[in-house]
Amino acid sequence: QVQLVESGGGLVQAGGSLRLSCAASGRTFSSFAMGWFRQAPGKEREYVASIGRFAVTDYADSVKGRFTISRDDAKSTVYLQMHSLKPEDTGVYYCASTPYNRGETLPGRYRYWGQGTQVTVSS
Numbered sequence: 001q002v003q004l005v006e007s008g009g010g011l012v013q014a015g016g017s018l019r020l021s022c023a024a025s026g027r028t029f030s031s032f033a034m035g036w037f038r039q040a041p042g043k044e045r046e047y048v049a050s051i052g053r054f055a056v057t058d059y060a061d062s063v064k065g066r067f068t069i070s071r072d073d074a075k076s077t078v079y080l081q082m083h084s085l086k087p088e089d090t091g092v093y094y095c096a097s098t099p100y101n102r103g104e105t106l107p108g109r110y111r112y113w114g115q116g117t118q119v120t121v122s123s
Contacts, residue, residue, distance in 0.1 A: 002026040002112040004095050009117030012085055016121070020080040022095030022114055029076035032097040035110060036069060036080045038119070040091040048093070049080060050103020058103050063089075085121045092116040 008020040022034070035050035049059045049069040057069050068081040078095060096110035104110065 002032070002097050004097065004112055004114035006093065006095050006114045006117040009093060009119045011120045011122065014086055014121055014123050016085050017081070017083045018085065018119060019082070020093055020095075020117060020119070022078045022080075024076045024078070024097065030073040031099070033100050033103045034069075034071060034078040035096050035098065035103050035105075036078075036093060037096060037107060038089075038091040038093045039116075040088075043091075045094070045107050047105040047107075050105070051078065052100075052102040054101070056102060058105070060105075082119075085119075087121045087123045090119060090121050093119050 003025045006022045012018055033052045036048040037045050038048050039045040047060050051057050051069045051071050066084045071078045094116045095114045097112045098104050098110045
């Protein structure tokens with residue numbers, strides 16, 4: 001069993017920055033690839049970024065160049081640094097873990113999920 005707890009969300013103006021954190025407990029953190037997803041009201045959950053067991057990263061086109069995903073295995077934590085935020089980045093951000101070596105883009109490939117943290121970007 002893996003427990004994931006996100007933090008760092010909030011309200012920010014367009015063009016601003018936020019850093020999300022996701023702390024994991026339970027099974028060995030380093031054995032999981034991690035992903036970030038987001039869900040806006042009335043929309044499906046969408047892939048944002050992922051980082052594999054060996055720190056290979058991947059990003060959705062919509063956030064490439066603005067967001068950076070990283071992990072600290074010693075702290076069992078994954079981060080999402082977000083810059084140049086836009087109103088369309090608004091949503092609940094979830095972190096998730098998958099037993100695969102590389103990050104996955106499909107939500108169904110992830111086994112454990114956090115409760116989410118709200119990010120609101122005002123125009």
